[in-house]
Amino acid sequence: MISVEDALDRVLSLVGPLGSEYVPLRQAAGRVLSQPLTAQRAQPPFPASAMDGYAIPTADPRPGHTFHVIGESAAGHGFGGCLKDGEAVRIFTGAPVPEGAKRVVIQEDVVRQGARVTLRDRIDHQTYIRPVGSDFAQGDVFDPSGPLRPANLALAAAMNHAELPVRRRPVVALIATGDELAMPGETPRHDQIIASNTFGLAAMIEAAGGRARVLPIARDTLLSLDAAFNLATGADLIVTIGGASVGDHDLVAAAAEARGLERSFYKVAMRPGKPLMAGRLHGTPIVGLPGNPVSSMVCGAIFVRPMLHVMQGLPAGPVLRHRSVLSAPLAANGPREHYMRGRRTASGVEAFESQDSAQLGILAAADVLIVQSPHDPGREIGAEVDIIPI
Ligand SMILES: Nc1nc2c(c(=O)[nH]1)N[C@H]1C(S)=C(S)[C@@H](COP(=O)(O)OP(=O)(O)OC[C@H]3O[C@@H](n4cnc5c(N)ncnc54)[C@H](O)[C@@H]3O)O[C@H]1N2
């Protein structure tokens, strides 16, 4: 058995960044740029008014000062002329500030009578002019560090990019295995259960930027598993679920070996998730998850998600941990790193009493995994712990 850290290094060494493609802005949310963007123009591209009011050619006007209004500048309809002493242009937010203007006076600070405006008693000292390029200059480089967020997309649009160069989404072939499995909505035999992990993992993969290709359930025969591997051809990553342990019907490794599996490791000192397997099958990375529903989801979060990050060009590393304090004690741990299903409470976090890796109800109620090191002697209320939000 290897450590979780070692296993993560090994699975991450099986993958690398995928190629890139251009996608329309509207499809780029959550994708990762494959090259930095360069602003095609400055923003604002002209000195722009920040307020509704009057553009005047005087930087430091006095109360009572009067101007003759000679035209209007609206957003999308600038004023063509140049302001001279004693003149003003009616202006609106976002409109180009005319040549010769030194500042904008907001309309609340003037009295307008016909074509004349007179400044009221109290006028502030702001110019209300946004200089050219005060948001970004032409040629500025934008290279966000993570998946594209809504604000990033707005910025890319403002830089006049209609399509963005992004990493290809990793295609993940998901193979659930087991004679006991039926699909949701089917009428299972009394000795069957419903395939559940598949759907949790598919959602996890897609939330992490991948595309899940859910293949038909493979039965517990070498022939059926072989057929499933054939269907996985072309995927960027193969993930199997179940059949990873030592039982007579746990045939995933045997079926993969018959096809030339280069195994990287089998068994990790973690709980749940001990019978995890990883390697390469004809060049394609493969991860064999344990079948227990919680085990497969926890291994998905700890190993598959970071692999998908690397495939999209994001930095390699473990899932982000936070610190919290215990609001209930933790019992001593055995030799495996324990990823305990827990919940946030008013004063910290606490682990659920049952940590059975078959119980999806508890996983669904949990909002954190509390990480307990191997051989940890146990912790009192108030002790600090690492948590992983889920
Ligand atoms: N003698 C030993 N027995 C077991 C060991 C061991 O070390 N020695 N390890 C245990 C651990 S830990 C785990 S985890 C499980 C993993 O077993 P497998 O990966 O072989 O998984 P299966 O036997 O196929 O299934 C286990 C369990 O999960 C259910 N399952 C499987 N796939 C799905 C699915 N897609 N959706 C929902 N549920 C699924 C399956 O019906 C079983 O109940 O082995 C222990 N045994």
Ligand code: MOO
């Ligand atoms: O380590 Mo197995 O993954 O629960 O129960």
